[in-house]
Amino acid sequence: MPDRDARNARDARNARDARDAQNARDARDTRDARDARDARETDAERRRRRAQFLYELNEARELRARVTPRRARAARLRQAMRMRTFRW
Numbered sequence: 723m724p725d726r727d728a729r730n731a732r733d734a735r736n737a738r739d740a741r742d743a744q745n746a747r748d749a750r751d752t753r754d755a756r757d758a759r760d761a762r763e764t765d766a767e768r769r770r771r772r773a774q775f776l777y778e779l780n781e782a783r784e785l786r787a788r789v790t791p792r793r794a795r796a797a798r799l800r801q802a803m804r805m806r807t808f809r810w
Contacts, residue, residue: 787794 787797
């Protein structure tokens with residue numbers, strides 16, 4: 723009988739260790755999936771912030787062109803000159 727009790731205790735310990743190892747793997751997989759999702763959200767958030775920045779930058783340029791027409795006219799003339807002298 724003592725052998726059987728020792729064997730049952732050992733089997734229970736092995737089963738518990740296997741369960742703990744599986745739980746650790748599951749936790750790691752869950753953490754990796756969460757990190758990957760956070761990385762995607764971070765990338766999407768970065769693209770959203772960049773789009774917002776470019777929109778505001780374009781809006782600021784248009785406002786400056788309306789507020790300071792002389793400077794805007796000179797900038798248009800410089801751009802036109804650059805385009806005329808650009809070689810395709």
